[in-house]
Amino acid sequence: MKTAVSQKSLSAGEWPLRYNENMDRKSLVKLTSKGLYCAQGGFYIDPWKPVTRAVVTHAHADHAYRGNGSYLVAKKSEHLCRVRLGDEAKIETVPYGKTLTIDGVKVSMHPAGHVLGSAQVRVEYKGESWCVSGDYKLTPDPTCTPFEPVKAQNFITEATFGLPIYKWRSMDAVFGEVNDWWRQNRERGKASVIFAYSLGKSQRILKSIDPSIGPIFTHGAVERLNEAFRASGVELPATTYVGSVEDKKLFTGSLIVAPPSAQASTWLRRFGPQSTAFASGWMTVRGARRQRAVDRGFVLSDHADWPELMTAINSANAERVYVTHGFSDEVTRYLNEQGIAAEKLTTKFVGDDAPEADDGNIAI
Amino acid sequence: MKKFTQLFVELDRTNKTNEKVEALRAYFAEAEAADAAWAFYFLSGRKPRQIVPAAKLRAWAIEQAGIPEWLYQESRDTVGDSAETIALLLPETDTDFGTPLHILVERDLLPLRGSGDEIQHDAVVEAWSRMDRSQRFVYNKLITGAFRVGVSQQLVMRSLSQLTGVPVDVLAHRAMGEWEPTPQFFGGLIAEHDADEETPIARPYPFHLAHPYEDEIAELGDIAEWQAEWKWDGIRAQIIKRGGEVFIWSRGEDLITERFPEIAEAAAGLPDGTVLDGEILPWAEDRVLPFTELQKRIGRKNLTPKILRDVPVILQAYDVIEQAGADIREAAFATRRSHLETILGGLDHQAIRPTKPIADKSWKALSQTREQSRELGVEGFMLKRLDSPYRTGRHRGDWWKWKIAPMTIDAVLTYAQKGSGKRANLFTDYTFGVWRDGELVTFAKAYSGLTDVEIRKVDKFVRANTLETFGPVRMVKPQLVFEIAFENIQRSARHKSGVAVRFPRIIRQRTDKKIEDADSLSAIHEMLDALQGARDG
Numbered sequence: 048m049k050t051a052v053s054q055k056s057l058s059a060g061e062w063p064l065r066y067n068e069n070m071d072r073k074s075l076v077k078l079t080s081k082g083l084y085c086a087q088g089g090f091y092i093d094p095w096k097p098v099t100r101a102v103v104t105h106a107h108a109d110h111a112y113r114g115n116g117s118y119l120v121a122k123k124s125e126h127l128c129r130v131r132l133g134d135e136a137k138i139e140t141v142p143y144g145k146t147l148t149i150d151g152v153k154v155s156m157h158p159a160g161h162v163l164g165s166a167q168v169r170v171e172y173k174g175e176s177w178c179v180s181g182d183y184k185l186t187p188d189p190t191c192t193p194f195e196p197v198k199a200q201n202f203i204t205e206a207t208f209g210l211p212i213y214k215w216r217s218m219d220a221v222f223g224e225v226n227d228w229w230r231q232n233r234e235r236g237k238a239s240v241i242f243a244y245s246l247g248k249s250q251r252i253l254k255s256i257d258p259s260i261g262p263i264f265t266h267g268a269v270e271r272l273n274e275a276f277r278a279s280g281v282e283l284p285a286t287t288y289v290g291s292v293e294d295k296k297l298f299t300g301s302l303i304v305a306p307p308s309a310q311a312s313t314w315l316r317r318f319g320p321q322s323t324a325f326a327s328g329w330m331t332v333r334g335a336r337r338q339r340a341v342d343r344g345f346v347l348s349d350h351a352d353w354p355e356l357m358t359a360i361n362s363a364n365a366e367r368v369y370v371t372h373g374f375s376d377e378v379t380r381y382l383n384e385q386g387i388a389a390e391k392l393t394t395k396f397v398g399d400d401a402p403e404a405d406d407g408n409i410a411i
Numbered sequence: 412m413k414k415f416t417q418l419f420v421e422l423d424r425t426n427k428t429n430e431k432v433e434a435l436r437a438y439f440a441e442a443e444a445a446d447a448a449w450a451f452y453f454l455s456g457r458k459p460r461q462i463v464p465a466a467k468l469r470a471w472a473i474e475q476a477g478i479p480e481w482l483y484q485e486s487r488d489t490v491g492d493s494a495e496t497i498a499l500l501l502p503e504t505d506t507d508f509g510t511p512l513h514i515l516v517e518r519d520l521l522p523l524r525g526s527g528d529e530i531q532h533d534a535v536v537e538a539w540s541r542m543d544r545s546q547r548f549v550y551n552k553l554i555t556g557a558f559r560v561g562v563s564q565q566l567v568m569r570s571l572s573q574l575t576g577v578p579v580d581v582l583a584h585r586a587m588g589e590w591e592p593t594p595q596f597f598g599g600l601i602a603e604h605d606a607d608e609e610t611p612i613a614r615p616y617p618f619h620l621a622h623p624y625e626d627e628i629a630e631l632g633d634i635a636e637w638q639a640e641w642k643w644d645g646i647r648a649q650i651i652k653r654g655g656e657v658f659i660w661s662r663g664e665d666l667i668t669e670r671f672p673e674i675a676e677a678a679a680g681l682p683d684g685t686v687l688d689g690e691i692l693p694w695a696e697d698r699v700l701p702f703t704e705l706q707k708r709i710g711r712k713n714l715t716p717k718i719l720r721d722v723p724v725i726l727q728a729y730d731v732i733e734q735a736g737a738d739i740r741e742a743a744f745a746t747r748r749s750h751l752e753t754i755l756g757g758l759d760h761q762a763i764r765p766t767k768p769i770a771d772k773s774w775k776a777l778s779q780t781r782e783q784s785r786e787l788g789v790e791g792f793m794l795k796r797l798d799s800p801y802r803t804g805r806h807r808g809d810w811w812k813w814k815i816a817p818m819t820i821d822a823v824l825t826y827a828q829k830g831s832g833k834r835a836n837l838f839t840d841y842t843f844g845v846w847r848d849g850e851l852v853t854f855a856k857a858y859s860g861l862t863d864v865e866i867r868k869v870d871k872f873v874r875a876n877t878l879e880t881f882g883p884v885r886m887v888k889p890q891l892v893f894e895i896a897f898e899n900i901q902r903s904a905r906h907k908s909g910v911a912v913r914f915p916r917i918i919r920q921r922t923d924k925k926i927e928d929a930d931s932l933s934a935i936h937e938m939l940d941a942l943q944g945a946r947d948g
Binding site for chain 2: 210211212214329331332333334335337338340342343374376377380381384
């Protein structure tokens with residue numbers, strides 16, 4: 048260990064959930080043990096325990112939990128949320144930019160650019176305004192509506208990639224590499240297996256690669272979401288569910304899109320000679336690429352990189368910034384040093400603190 | 412530089428041995444000898460003396476990136492490598508750096524050593540501005556140190572061997588010791604025959620390394636085909652006496668002759684053209700001292716009469732690989748062993764002595780004798796097949812380390828820190844505590860022993876259960892119990908627990924145990940007392 052630490056006695060105590068000083072009882076949005084709560088409107092935003100009314104920013108597992116009484120989501124998120132939340136869930140939708148009034152609280156959803164239908168939730172009551180941005184990115188993504196800056200006094204931001212080492216390259220450069228990799232594998236008689244989060248990242252890849260190179264197959268988890276994307280009006284190249292293929296020779300030279308959890312499974316054997324790749328913002332760092340033990344790491348994220356975080360935070364022009372999952376300590380400290388009042392918000396938006404962040408949950 | 416960077420990218424990209432060898436082969440097939448020599452030099456883990464201190468590079472990167480220093484440090488902790496952190500933090504460029512590797516090193520880099528700050532600063536910043544990310548990473552690595560890219564020296568040799576037809580063992584031998592990365596050197600390395608001039612008199616042989624033996628011992632067959640000797644825990648060394656001069660090499664190919672004057676003096680009495688293999692040990696009153704005593708000598712530039720008196724050393728020699736100027740590595744171990752005894756029989760100096768073979772006639776008897784390991788301060792036995800040659804590198808089958816089972820205790824995870832390299836941004840470096848008066852006292856730090864999957868689980872736990880953060884160190888909720896193994900245990904005034912352990916590592920997580928079930932410090936002190944009782948008794 049490089050740094051000496053003073054030895055303190057430890058005891059097996061419970062770790063208390065931390066509440067934020069500036070989110071006192073008067074605050075319009077506050078953090079509770081169930082999630083972010085707007086008492087005036089009687090609803091929670093992305094709650095992690097069952098509540099009566101949930102407003103949900105997007106369909107990823109750590110934001111859209113099952114078991115809530117009702118859901119309000121952006122219109123474009125409807126099909127994905129239906130897949131995620133089940134047939135029984137009571138889902139209401141609202142188009143981006145339209146303002147609803149819930150018990151006097153103005154509520155509106157604005158594109159977050161993270162995945163299809165992802166939204167920043169803006170709430171306002173008696174002159175106090177908040178923007179809960181959920182997960183977001185500014186990089187163009189052909190499968191979803193681009194991020195729009197939202198002005199609010201209080202801005203809650205993610206910080207998944209909140210270090211200046213994370214700077215995304217142009218999508219042309221990244222997909223140029225992906226296409227070259229696929230093409231080269233095809234020439235060598237190998238299948239190309241790319242691991243990507245099944246909701247969002249997979250479809251972004253499908254929409255951005257050159258489908259003329261060869262046939263494309265998908266893992267069941269991906270295919271199910273492809274259907275939801277197509278039902279939402281996002282056109283994707285033709286894909287075939289791996290499980291429906293009898294003749295394994297068809298996989299030679301093809302592209303296979305699968306969730307990261309498929310990496311360590313016997314499921315991969317059917318593809319014969321293959322090259323594997325992982326598509327994630329974490330692939331920026333060599334060590335993370337080597338941990339994955341894949342042949343290639345493509346730097347592709349649905350989260351904001353460092354410059355994008357700074358752009359979004361600056362354009363929100365908020366009086367106070369709350370920083371959640373990811374490198375929240377670092378972003379909070381940096382913003383304060385830059386003269387932007389910021390504080391850390393300890394939420395249960397999971398995964399984003401860990402290198403598995405982009406994997407998400409394929410158990411849909 | 413472009414081609415070398417491309418080679419690095421290709422090596423880094425794949426984890427398949429064949430693809431790495433192929434990438435190396437393709438590079439060396441095309442590279443000019445002057446570039447190839449430097450590429451070989453860096454890829455085989457060598458580095459020039461520091462050209463620019465790492466701290467300066469860091470300061471200039473911080474300046475160029477326009478970030479506060481603490482943010483650099485956080486980034487460094489996440490990336491796990493300074494050269495890479497700098498490459499990632501610098502502003503993006505889309506230029507292409509075309510200078511050949513040998514010109515970059517010889518003309519641009521080496522003269523920077525010892526230049527003024529401003530000259531160094533301008534040269535480095537200018538070079539950075541003309542490179543892409545990968546080139547910057549490689550460039551930073553060339554400046555700061557060991558260029559490890561997941562290729563072993565073995566792989567480099569294998570690719571060169573495929574390319575040139577020169578056997579791997581011959582290449583490995585030619586690349587031992589000290590040499591300059593010149594086109595002449597590279598030409599000699601891959602030449603079909605050794606040049607007429609004599610090989611450098613200081614050049615050592617590649618070491619023969621053993622694997623641990625973990626199966627049933629009787630499966631080794633007839634004990635009469637084997638020699639057993641105690642496995643000493645010191646510094647593996649090769650002692651060379653040629654042309655009236657003595658050279659002592661460590662396994663890491665450092666020339667350590669001056670660190671061990673007693674042994675050098677003894678070796679001066681060896682016949683010319685002799686190379687011995689053995690273990691340097693701290694030794695007094697006819698027994699080995701703890702390894703920590705030897706460490707006191709290793710770190711020291713200046714050997715005072717006091718330290719020479721306090722920590723005398725000897726060489727336990729176990730092999731001879733050159734005799735009367737002839738390479739006898741192909742001779743059977745039994746033959747080499749008898750040469751060793753003859754040579755050392757004629758040497759009247761206590762600082763070099765042959766290891767003593769164990770005379771047991773059955774595996775059962777040998778197993779019983781092995782029980783004495785701990786009191787003798789050894790790690791168990793070395794088993795060597797009597798008809799085996801002295802091989803290059805690690806081989807299975809001829810030499811085995813047959814170690815005694817380690818001591819173990821159950822301890823509680825108390826602090827965690829992120830690892831480096833492959834373990835970057837994962838909490839992999841752990842501190843463990845044991846109980847004393849209802850508190851957990853730090854007892855050992857361990858970095859290895861868990862599988863990747865287990866590391867991820869612990870990493871998740873650390874992130875979700877951090878009580879406090881001290882820079883890169885997280886204090887975690889005491890909840891996880893691990894079984895920790897270690898080789899030896901000693902009293903230590905420097906450690907809070909009052910004991911220091913050798914080679915602590917994690918055996919497994921004890922999910923069946925609660926933190927209350929972890930061991931106490933007094934249990935460890937009892938182990939220590941028992942050990943000392945055995946030694947003194």
